[in-house]
Amino acid sequence: MRLIVARCSVDYTGRLTAHLPEALRLIMLKADGSVLVHADAGGYKPLNWMTPPTAVIEEGETIVVRKVKGDDQLEITLHEVLSDVTHTMDFDAARLSKDGVEADLQVALADAPHWCGEGFRLVRREWPTDIGPVDLMCRDEDDAWIAVEIKRIGTIEAVEQLSRYLERIRQDPAKADCRGVLAATIVKPQARVLAESRGLAWVEVDLAVLRGEREPALTLFA
16 A cells, blocks of 8 residues: 655546645555545545546656546646655455344344244244345244344335345245244334334344343334
């Protein structure tokens, strides 16, 4: 990665035109072809940027970044360079470990399906349908089928997805009465309304509670 701290001006042309007047900024040129121009404000968002694939051409005090496909171009004029350093970075994206994502919730709820509903027992994870797998397929105390879709955030789109799965599952006469439950750490108000209007249940679960790290505070609405 190359990092340039310089007093520069920037001109972008493409879908529109934009101009940044001369000021002190950080320019990042990454090995993958990404180019970002940052100010010491505005949080993590760059003022200008170009995503790969790009061609970077240096001509004197000018750095021209062009899209390989398309007409987008970023022209950076360096008026005064304070620092210009290059570092070899580790390619460590695969090392990123995220906690609290859907996969973690699925594993935890598969081990304790009763958090999704009283008397639930797991039949199978990743129950296949012809439009994709349902996260958990369970049965209740009456041996009825229940499809459980798990999301970190329960949205209207999640309700629609669960509805599509149920439509396919119910084509099997033995599962014609299969019910649906949306399980998430947070279920959006609009998703709650839509789920209830379709006869679906929703439940908010806390991964820390599932892991025994915090006392339970679970509410189920049907």
